[in-house]
Amino acid sequence: MTDAPLPTTFSGPSESPGFLLWRISNLWQREQRNALQPLGLTHTQFVALAVASWFGQEEPITQARLSQLTRSDPMTISQVVRTLEKMGCFERAPHPEDTRAKVITVSDTGRELAAQAIRIVEATDRAFFEPLGEETASLVQLFQKLLR
Secondary structure, three states, X not given: OOOOOXXXXXXXXXXXXXXXXXXXXXXXXXXXXXXXHHHOOOHHHHHHHHHHHHHOOOOOEOHHHHHHHHOXXXXXXXXXXXXXXXXXXXXXXXXXXXXXXXXXXXXXHHHHHHHHHHHHHHHHHHHHHHHHHHHHHHHHHXXXXXXX
16 A cells, blocks of 8 residues: 555646646636626637637638637537527638538627627736736747647
8 A cells, every 4th residue: 555645656736737737727717708708708609709700811711620720629619600600700601612611701790799809818818827927928838839
């Protein structure tokens, strides 16, 4: 019988990068969820709306492409797209080249909501990451490294 409750290489949960990331992610998501609630948006809906707004200027955005760009589950994106379409934020039209796909465009309503939401999300991020001060830029670089 060992003294440790689990066969881990860490001295405890506070030394595990995965556990810390999970806890921080949950805390950050809660802050974003609360901030976006007055707009009637979930954070996932905001991300889909923002990504479609950003990349839709450069290329035709399909549901599959939106899933790739957000690195979200295709079924989740399907539900989000339907919801945003019902909210009047997205419009779907036939794809000019792929008859099986629809192109998602952001409506004027969607652009207005995205503009409001981005200000809220960025203010929430600033407040959340404020304790890091100038180290925030290093954190962003580390996140980018992990995503490569």
